[in-house]
Amino acid sequence: MILIAYASKSGVAKEAAEILSKLLPSADLVDLAKETPQPESYDAIIVGSGVRIGAISKAARAFLDTHKAILSSKKLAIFIANSFADSTNEVLEASIPRELRESAVWIGSVGGKLDAANLRGLDKVIAKAASKAVKEGQRLHEELNHTALEELASHFR
Numbered sequence: 001m002i003l004i005a006y007a008s009k010s011g012v013a014k015e016a017a018e019i020l021s022k023l024l025p026s027a028d029l030v031d032l033a034k035e036t037p038q039p040e041s042y043d044a045i046i047v048g049s050g051v052r053i054g055a056i057s058k059a060a061r062a063f064l065d066t067h068k069a070i071l072s073s074k075k076l077a078i079f080i081a082n083s084f085a086d087s088t089n090e091v092l093e094a095s096i097p098r099e100l101r102e103s104a105v106w107i108g109s110v111g112g113k114l115d116a117a118n119l120r121g122l123d124k125v126i127a128k129a130a131s132k133a134v135k136e137g138q139r140l141h142e143e144l145n146h147t148a149l150e151e152l153a154s155h156f157r
Ligand SMILES: Cc1cc2nc3c(=O)[nH]c(=O)nc-3n(C[C@H](O)[C@H](O)[C@H](O)COP(=O)(O)O)c2cc1C
Pocket: 007, 008, 009, 010, 011, 012, 013, 014, 049, 050, 051, 052, 053, 054, 055, 081, 082, 083, 084, 085, 087, 111, 112, 113, 114, 115, 119, 122, 123, 124, 126, 127
């Protein structure tokens, strides 16, 4: 049995998790903001989160920290949805416990989207600043990376 557990602020990590659940139709899909799944009941686990200000969401971090021992004993994949392509490794190192980074069969970014039209207040300001960063030479994810999602899913078939 496979668990796909995600945390998503603007719906991008959610969309990635939904694509994974179509690729892996027997998997249970759980929103960590609404439910706290028990990883003991699964053979394989995929955990995903959006990134804000250099970190994964609190719900995803809490899930990884709380279940670190059990997660490192299972088949595990961890994905982030982020905008700044060049900071992926930094985010993973800062947000994911080392033993989980080392035990995961797949860990990385599945791309991301920053759609200012759907954001408000400070979020919108940050989205605009990010768009400017492109002009300064940063690589920005603008879509989900379907190749990465396929590759991640292939470990669980
Ligand atoms: C307020 C805010 C802060 C963000 N901070 C970062 C960041 O530090 N690094 C990054 O790569 N992307 C950042 N992003 C972009 C998001 O990671 C990207 O939009 C992602 O697809 C969101 O996934 P989610 O909707 O599942 O939360 C930020 C976006 C917002 C709105």
